[in-house]
Amino acid sequence: MLTYKVLVSTDRQRTAETKNSIYLTLLDSNNQSSERTLVKKSRFGGMEREISFDVCAKKDLGDIVQVKLEKEKHFVNFQWFCKHIKVKTPSEKFFEFPCHRWLVGKNEVIIIREGSAQLPQDDTELLKKQRQEELESTRKIFRIGDSFLDKFKGFIQSWKDLADFEKILEDFKIKNTLLENVMQDWSKDYMFGYQFLNGCNPVMIRKCMNLPDNFPVRHEMVDGFLRRGATLQEEIKAGNIYIADYEILDGVPASSTRHYLTAPICLLYKNRLDQIVPIAIQLSQNPGEKSPIFLPSDNEYDWMLAKMWVKSSDFNVHQLVTHLLKTHLISEVFEIAMYRQLSAVHPVHKLLKPHVRFTIAINAEAREKLVSDGGVFSKISSIAGAEMEKVIKRAMETLTYESLCFPEAIKARGMEDIPKYFYRDDGMKIWEAINCFVSAVVEIYYDSDETVQKDVEIQEFVKDVSFGMNNSDKFPKSLKTREELAEYLTVVIFTASAQHAAVNFGQFDWYGWIPNSPSTMRKPPPEQKGQVDLKYIMDSLPDRGCSSKALGTVWALSQFQKNELFLGTYPDMCFTEQPVKEAIKTFRKKLDEVTNIIKSRNEELTLDYCYLSPDKIPNSVAV
Known part of the structure; x- marks a missing residue:
């Protein structure tokens, strides 16, 4: 008999133990096996999380390519978590x-492949068959319908004064320097404009090349806010005029008779201080006598309310489109396609697994508690139920693969050169770091473009994503080169990590002061100038109950999870090959450099921007 030394590790959590019997069998490339060995339940009791034991075989098994684990229940079924297994041969x-898997079933059997990543075309016939069986089993769990959107189907008094909104912040007892700055300067034009660059929704602003036909701003309206001697058209040509258009909300009914919604257009100007400031706001997509263009020269309350309406519309688009659709739901499509089409031994499966951690779970929670008909979002915002789906479907019509490629998205909006756009600056650094890392991993496993083309699992993965997006003509159905594969994987990782961090974790900073970004409005937008006073504004803003719910929601969404895993941190090491481990070390070193650059810059800023600092970017969409 030959003796093999085995080390089995589980995780350091109480529920990772089991009182059922666990059996282990070693398998070689010809499916010859060792003795079936009992890993005694007592060995996994108490705080012990590793156990060494011997496994016997009648003959030399050569290279061990698989380990079979079997869990047999006794009177009660217990789940058990296996972290990893190590084997030393004679x-x-x-x-x-x-492994990093739970054994949950009453009498469950799993086969674990040796840790070296393998492309499907490089497996033996026996392992190819097992690989296919694994994927067929997984596809029964992760199924795609016609579209991932199919699954999407007391205190009503007004506040007396704007200062009263501070009362609900007292309960949080949180010192937040950025929020304090927002509370102090929220009504100033520079703070309003700054948020289009570095707030929660930094993707709506774009360079204005031509004024829309339905936004008849004339030079004489804005002459006093431009550089002396330059016309509006000259400023547009010089690249100093920007626009934020909420056309996606046009015609969308508000959630109830107590809520109002509109689709404003906001014109912005880069002034001599390189600040972005608003110079004209129209509160609908239909110009005319009942839709005046509000200007900074209007009376204080007219201009204040016009800006509030823009920020309220921005809040709704941010939550449903920028945040929910373009990070949460898109990452879910990537995750489902990964599990359906990439075997656990595939290098891309190993690469992406940390970046889809908990995404399906958090999205299921969101569907039930946040965006359902009776969910929190329908109670605090202007959009609910079927209208949420309508907005998301409109956004899907313009969603393209290129729009998920960060550099191309910035370029498409003409935002390459605008100063103080920290979202862009930091995002580019993160994109480049991820792309370098991913490219290094791709080159380890793919020695040519032809290898990519012959990888049937990768091609099916890409095809599944295209189908899942329900917008297949705007997403690739195949990949032909290593460069294309690296860019594609960069999109997946960047979307789930950096992009989500950029649009999620600043919510309490920017939405914590309700007047700065009202989640809904309770009176219709004004149809004439000169009729708004402070009482009208207070009656328009969210009431006491809605404000409290909104504040609690954005606070919860802005918190990191316990034991959060940040970008580049992979404690559950799925790769065993040294070249990949070296690539991960290089990746972490680059991320540390970016963190230090951002930290140094922020020390010079009044409003620091840290949402894309790598030490504050979780690996996945997990909140």
Whole structure:
């Protein structure tokens, strides 16, 4: 009999233990096996999380390519978590088997492949068959319908004064320097404009090349706000005019008779201080006598309310489109396609797994508690139920693969050169770091473009994503080169990590002061100038109950999870090959450099921008 030394590790959490019997069998490339060995339940009791034992075989098994685990219940079924298994052969060879899986069923059997990543075309016939069986089993769990959107189907008094909104912040007892700055300067034009660059929704602003036909701003309206001697058209030509258009909300009914919604257009100007400031706001898509263009020269309350309406519309678009659709739901499509089409031993599966961690779970929670008919979002915002789906479907019509490629998205909006756009500056650094890392991993496993083309699992993965987006003509259905594959994987990782961080974790900073970004409005937008006073504004803003719910919601969404795993941190090491481990080290070093650059810059800023600092970017959409 030959003896093999085995080390089995579980996780350091109480529920990772089991009182059922666990059996282990070693398998070689010809499916020859060792003795079926009992890993005694007592060995996984208490705080012990690793156990070494011997496994016997009647003959030399050579290279161990698989380990079979079996869990047999007794009177009660217990789940059990296996972290990894290590095997030392009689000839002193070592084999690692990353698992990171739960055994949940009453009498469950799983096969774990040796840790080396393998492309499907490089497997033996036996392993190809098992690989296909694994994917067929997984596809029964992760199924795609016609579209991922199919699954999407007391205190009503007004506040007396704007200062009263501070009362609900007292309960949080949180010192937040950025929020304090917002509370102090929220009504100033520079603070309003700054948020289009570095607030929660930094993707709506774009360079204005031509004024829309339905936004008849004339030079004489804005002459006093431009550089002396330059016309509006000259400023447009010089690249100093920007626009934020909420056309996507046009015609969308508000959630109830107590809520109002509109689709404003806001014109912005880069002034001599390189600040972005508003110079004209129209509160609908239909110009005319009942839709005046509001200007900074209007009376204080007219201009204040016009800006509030823009920010309220921005809040709704941010939550449903920028945040929910373009990070949460898109990442879910990537995750489902990964599990359906990429075997656990595939290098891309190993690469992406940390970046889809908990995404399906958090989205299921969001569907039930946030965006359902009776969910929190329908109670605090202007959009509910079927109208949410309508907005998301409109956004899907313009969603393209290129729009998820960060550099191309910035270029498409003409935002390459505008100063103080920290979202762009930091995002580019993160994009480049991820792309370099991913490219290094791709080159380890793919020695040519032809290897990519012959990888049937990757091609099916890409095809599944295209189908899942329900917008297949705007997403690639195949990949032909290593460069294309690296860019594609960069999109997946960037979307789930950096993009989500950029549009999620600043919510309490920017939405914590309700007048700065009202989640809904309770009176219709004014149809004439000169009729708004402070009482009209207070009656328009969210009431006491709605404000409290909104504040609690954005506070919860802005919190990191316990034991959060930040970008580049992979404690559950799925890769065993040294070249990949070296690539991860290089990636972490680059991220540390970016963190230090951002930290140094922020020390010079009144309003620091840290949402894209790598040490504050979780690996995945998990909140």
